[in-house]
Amino acid sequence: xxxxxxxxxxxxxxxxxxxxxxxxxxxxxxxxxxxxxxxxxxxxxxxxxxxxxxxxxxxxxxxxxxxxxxxxxxxxxxxxxxxxxxxxxxxxxxxxxxxxxxxxxxxxxxxxxxxxxxxxxxxxxxxxxxxxxxxxxxxxxxxxxxxxxxxxxxxxxxxxxxxxxxxxxxxxxxxxxxxxxxxxxxxxxxxxxxxxxxxxxxxxxxxxxxxxxxxxxxxxxxxxxxxxxxxxxxxxxxxxxxxxxxxxxxxxxxxxxxxxxxxxxxxxxxxxxxxxxxxxxxxxxxxxxxxxxxxxxxxxxxxxxxxxxxxxxxxxxxxxxxxxxxxxxxxxxxxxxxxxxxxxxxxxxxxxxxxxxxxxxxxxxxxxxxxxxxxxxxxxxxx
Amino acid sequence: xxxxxxxxxxxxxxxxxxxxxxxxxxxxxxxxxxxxxxxxxxxxxxxxxxxxxxxxxxxxxxxxxxxxxxxxxxxxxxxxxxxxxxxxxxxxxxxxxxxxxxxxxxxxxxxxxxxxxxxxxxxxxxxxxxxxxxxxxxxxxxxxxxxxxxxxxxxxxxxxxxxxxxxxxxxxxxxxxxxxxxxxxxxxxxxxxxxxxxxxxxxxxxxxxxxxxxxxxxxxxxxxxxxxxxxxxxxxxxxxxxxxxxxxxxxxxxxxxxxxxxxxxxxxxxxxxxxxxxxxxxxxxxxxxxxxxxxxxxxxxxxxxxxxxxxxxxxxxxxxxxxxxxxxxxxxxxxxxxxxxxxxxxxxxxxxxxxxxxxxxxxxxxxxxxxxxxxxxxxxxxx
Numbered sequence: 001x002x003x004x005x006x007x008x009x010x011x012x013x014x015x016x017x018x019x020x021x022x023x024x025x026x027x028x029x030x031x032x033x034x035x036x037x038x039x040x041x042x043x044x045x046x047x048x049x050x051x052x053x054x055x056x057x058x059x060x061x062x063x064x065x066x067x068x069x070x071x072x073x074x075x076x077x078x079x080x081x082x083x084x085x086x087x088x089x090x091x092x093x094x095x096x097x098x099x100x101x102x103x104x105x106x107x108x109x110x111x112x113x114x115x116x117x118x119x120x121x122x123x124x125x126x127x128x129x130x131x132x133x134x135x136x137x138x139x140x141x142x143x144x145x146x147x148x149x150x151x152x153x154x155x156x157x158x159x160x161x162x163x164x165x166x167x168x169x170x171x172x173x174x175x176x177x178x179x180x181x182x183x184x185x186x187x188x189x190x191x192x193x194x195x196x197x198x199x200x201x202x203x204x205x206x207x208x209x210x211x212x213x214x215x216x217x218x219x220x221x222x223x224x225x226x227x228x229x230x231x232x233x234x235x236x237x238x239x240x241x242x243x244x245x246x247x248x249x250x251x252x253x254x255x256x257x258x259x260x261x262x263x264x265x266x267x268x269x270x271x272x273x274x275x276x277x278x279x280x281x282x283x284x285x286x287x288x289x290x291x292x293x294x295x296x297x298x299x300x301x302x303x304x305x306x307x308x309x310x311x312x313x314x315x316x317x318x319x320x321x322x323x324x325x326x327x328x329x330x331x332x333x334x335x336x337x338x339x340x341x342x343x344x345x346x347x348x349x350x351x352x353x354x355x356x357x358x359x360x361x362x363x364x365x366x367x368x369x370x371x372x373x374x375x376x377x378x379x380x381x382x383x
Numbered sequence: 384x385x386x387x388x389x390x391x392x393x394x395x396x397x398x399x400x401x402x403x404x405x406x407x408x409x410x411x412x413x414x415x416x417x418x419x420x421x422x423x424x425x426x427x428x429x430x431x432x433x434x435x436x437x438x439x440x441x442x443x444x445x446x447x448x449x450x451x452x453x454x455x456x457x458x459x460x461x462x463x464x465x466x467x468x469x470x471x472x473x474x475x476x477x478x479x480x481x482x483x484x485x486x487x488x489x490x491x492x493x494x495x496x497x498x499x500x501x502x503x504x505x506x507x508x509x510x511x512x513x514x515x516x517x518x519x520x521x522x523x524x525x526x527x528x529x530x531x532x533x534x535x536x537x538x539x540x541x542x543x544x545x546x547x548x549x550x551x552x553x554x555x556x557x558x559x560x561x562x563x564x565x566x567x568x569x570x571x572x573x574x575x576x577x578x579x580x581x582x583x584x585x586x587x588x589x590x591x592x593x594x595x596x597x598x599x600x601x602x603x604x605x606x607x608x609x610x611x612x613x614x615x616x617x618x619x620x621x622x623x624x625x626x627x628x629x630x631x632x633x634x635x636x637x638x639x640x641x642x643x644x645x646x647x648x649x650x651x652x653x654x655x656x657x658x659x660x661x662x663x664x665x666x667x668x669x670x671x672x673x674x675x676x677x678x679x680x681x682x683x684x685x686x687x688x689x690x691x692x693x694x695x696x697x698x699x700x701x702x703x704x705x706x707x708x709x710x711x712x713x714x715x716x717x718x719x720x721x722x723x724x725x726x727x728x729x730x731x732x733x734x735x736x737x738x739x740x741x742x743x744x745x746x747x748x749x750x751x752x753x754x755x756x757x758x759x760x761x762x763x764x765x766x
């Protein structure tokens with residue numbers, strides 16, 4: 001974008017999404033190093049960042065394996081040279097056809113399913129496109145969402161249906177979604193071990209029945225950071241680890257100093273008699289996500305920092321309407337309300353980076369404190 | 384868009400935002416007729432629809448007065464011929480400068496403020512652009528957000544500051560935001576009368592002090608539909624009335640048959656042992672809004688209909704992750720789980736039309752049952 005280099009956080013129009021690459025790089029390096037140490041391939045989930053610039057930061061040496069949550073992401077990253085990808089949402093007829101068109105165009109896209117019906121749908125889409133589909137069988141490790149339990153006879157039935165329909169079995173895939181509800185290291189380590197053990201159990205059963213099962217894919221940001229051994233696992237998927245957020249902070253995976261994403265906002269009024277400061281970031285800029293409301297510490301719609309990312313003690317976004325946020329001191333705290341006149345700017349650390357990011361068209365990129373906006377990185381959306 | 388006319392809900396890729404113009408037109412006509420009967424100008428809030436095609440539906444005889452929530456909306460609607468608009472979010476230095484550039488370009492944009500400081504900021508922006516700004520003073524009628532109480536000495540101080548800074552006083556503006564928390568006709572009528580009375584009180588005080596106060600602007604969708612008299616009020620603002628949603632249904636303003644917006648989604652799996660059906664509409668397609676969770680009937684992430692808009696009894700979106708929704712029968716109901724195999728399509732009625740709409744780039748337009756998609760209408764976003 002023109003003149004991006006001349007902008008600073010002090011002059012940027014608000015609300016605006018800000019990404020700190022010092023924190024981003026540190027978060028990327030932390031998990032990358034961790035997975036190398038555990039001998040597992042990291043397949044980052046691009047559903048959080050939805051940005052080629054962030055993907056390049058994760059893969060400085062060239063495109064690597066990624067996970068996507070939409071076929072819009074698949075097309076976009078394929079167009080930028082990422083060819084090895086897993087579309088980690090259960091397949092339906094229209095998405096199967098679309099994914100096989102991508103496969104025909106040379107994208108090594110693997111898809112996900114857990115029923116015999118989907119195996120037939122996928123086989124038909126493969127034949128229509130003239131390609132051999134590759135699919136993961138989804139495994140349920142904690143009752144969070146979809147997937148099969150390893151002892152379920154459907155596991156072998158689906159594998160057989162894949163074979164019958166000319167679909168290559170990529171492997172098994174599971175996601176410890178319930179790990180988001182935990183907050184102690186012991187419980188998180190146990191969740192990671194359970195995720196590993198269930199996935200390996202499913203792979204073992206498939207292999208015992210004569211199926212090749214090359215990939216054993218697990219992943220969630222909490223379990224990725226608390227797994228102590230990953231025997232039998234071949235790859236880890238995680239997405240929000242790149243930016244982290246207040247939900248991950250509540251889980252205990254990061255400190256607030258690790259949060260790479262924030263929303264720049266301007267003060268537009270005050271109600272001193274109520275202890276309120278009004279800002280121009282409402283839920284349209286912050287998202288409606290209230291993920292910390294179920295945690296031990298409810299962070300409202302976010303924590304409030306100054307332009308250099310220093311937290312104002314106990315100042316939260318207490319309320320949000322579409323284009324208005326209301327700052328207030330957290331209930332029970334005696335911290336003073338800071339002096340923030342109309343026109344003053346603040347940065348809000350969000351509950352959920354995936355949801356907050358999706359409300360914006362681009363990142364305004366900074367590198368630590370100082371406020372210089374060094375680049376604008378576009379984000380994609382849609383399906 | 385090419386070939387939009389050949390599409391149907393049965394063939395559309397999902398998730399997709401669907402707008403039913405039969406319901407839209409009925410909702411538009413209902414409030415338009417109501418306001419004519421009460422002798423008040425309707426100034427629709429475009430923050431819900433964010434679409435020129437919807438705006439034209441509201442004003443079939445040509446551009447009329449509108450309300451906007453962002454300067455992106457202001458630029459967009461101005462570019463399509465809407466020149467009379469109120470930007471109903473408190474002004475800050477960067478938005479004041481931007482709004483005055485629009486004013487210089489011939490857009491009759493009125494802005495909002497409630498402090499002496501903002502009057503000075505606006506005056507300076509007007510002088511810089513060589514235009515006379517026009518501003519509403521925001522009035523607080525129910526403690527919901529910003530604004531001044533009519534007896535507050537700041538009311539006359541702000542009016543004087545506007546005069547001193549060469550700003551024209553457009554009038555007073557208030558919003559009964561707390562009406563969303565009500566659900567009985569008596570309480571809603573009382574909220575509408577309070578909104579009216581407080582706004583008129585503020586205007587009366589300003590006029591008694593020698594200020595012209597031409598416009599007395601009130602508005603919220605609940606109060607707009609329950610006001611029985613609007614003496615002294617000159618205009619009504621409302622936005623979500625065009626589409627309605629489950630929150631408005633919970634307030635008692637509409638029936639589920641009035642909801643013009645829905646999200647088309649495809650079944651991607653099931654967990655029969657848990658009574659779950661998985662769909663490809665998660666919070667990215669539905670939004671994170673859980674506005675009905677604080678109401679008497681919690682609708683989860685939405686109610687589930689067939690393609691013609693007929694509700695499945697007690698079937699709700701019980702859980703949502705980014706790209707997955709989980710359908711289940713409402714707790715306590717003995718309604719049967721419908722037979723919806725992989726590939727079946729449903730329509731989800733959302734909690735909050737403003738939030739759900741903002742997750743999508745366009746409307747797929749239908750006219751009542753039948754499923755033919757007659758047009759695609761783009762939406763705008765950003766600030």
